[in-house]
Amino acid sequence: MTTPYDRVAYPTTVFAQTNPERLAVLAHLAGLNPVPVQEARILEIGGGNCVNLIAMAAMWPGCDAHGFDLSETAIARGQEIVDASGLTNVTLAVEDICEAHHRYPAGAFDYVIAHGVYAWVPDHVREATMRLAAHVLSDRGVAFISYNAMPGGHVRMIMREMLLDAIGVIDDPDERIAAVRDFLEDYARARDGDEPLATTLRQQAGNMLQRPDAVLFHDELGPCFNPQRLLDVAAAAHANGLTFLTDAGRNRQLDGFLADGADMPDDPEGTVLLAASRDDYAALRYFRQSLFVKQVPDRRIDATRIADLWLSTKIRRQDDGTFVLGDDVITINDDGLADALTRAAAAYPQRVPISAMTGDPKLLRVILQLYTEWYVTLHPGPAPFPVVPAERPCSGALVRGMLDLGETTLCTLDHGVIKIEQPELRALLMAADGTRTVGEIAALDTGIPPEDTLAALTACCSKALMQA
């Protein structure tokens, strides 16, 4: 069967917010006992070429990663990447969401991920997606489901109507994209007397012009575009025995928790859902990344729960003692915590145990706040990559596999991507396959001066390209 995703490949990449480590941290915050990622069974639903899942499998050789998609072309590409990398803990399949319960047994997965699927499929497939997530999720499991959300989705619907008019009956993908780009370029120009809503739509048009062709083709012009209200998604989850845990998106991680100091309401889940959906209206939210579980979360915020987690951060201390991240400037009023954060930032992308930073509940609350505001990341344990090269340095199996396939954008072992085009760096990463010492790699003709080899390999460690 040929799907639109066979006609035009979707530029699937990695999505750090789907990472089971993040899901585990949020479950842990709610007093649950998620399965350690190193030994977890993971399923990605409608994963395209499943490179997001493959990157997870490369991070934790002990996990058992399964992914499927309806598009044969996408799965064939994913399989090519798995084969080139020699990863033995990934199984990919061409499968239909509506039939997948026959393939995957009940309770078979500890983490279930459906990114970019739920609002882009017909109603019966959307219902089957939630049913499948509930069917395969283990009792301690966490499911991730992202979707275009309301009320921002209404704005996207206005745009979509205009775009579909602009393409009319054009079928050829390239011509569809060209017609849409023509329309958007004209529409994005401000007009005299624009009402605020018109200005918003023109900004949307401008944003859409920045998207790659294949994303425009599928996300905006695909046959299905059904933004969802959080309350409806949660009701669908409930009907299948799942409970809303929280949201994995930026600044939304506490959506599933009660306000600090609030009395325990009769219906904690209903209370947090109502507050979160009111916030969606206030923020005109466009996108949600909701998490669901089978257990009952404790929705009281208890910062002491983070005491046994690990932390990484990119914030940088300035001469005046403040910290910066992007355009944001943060002040930490406790000297001990400020010093601990400075040390953690110096160790980035490595992680430091929070127990070595502080045990003070007040400071743990500050760290939780920094996490909520996206200044630090919390992790269940140490990073799956070394600080310095091993005696026989070994780049990640997926890194070498992707290099072998000629890819220039490589998946890292911190679930990110990095562009590496320099031939000497590519040769170095290929040579570091765990069979040679640093000296033996230096003696090869990689293009990197022998005396710089160790420094170059250490730099590769700091980019999460080397495995332990």
Ligand SMILES: C[S@@+](CC[C@H](N)C(=O)[O-])C[C@H]1O[C@@H](n2cnc3c(N)ncnc32)[C@H](O)[C@@H]1O
């Ligand atoms: C917008 S893409 C998202 C792909 C990937 N998860 C991502 O976020 O980049 C939607 C994916 O859902 C898949 N899909 C749609 N209907 C499906 C079905 N009935 N069964 C399995 N996969 C399906 C498509 O083939 C496509 O790869």
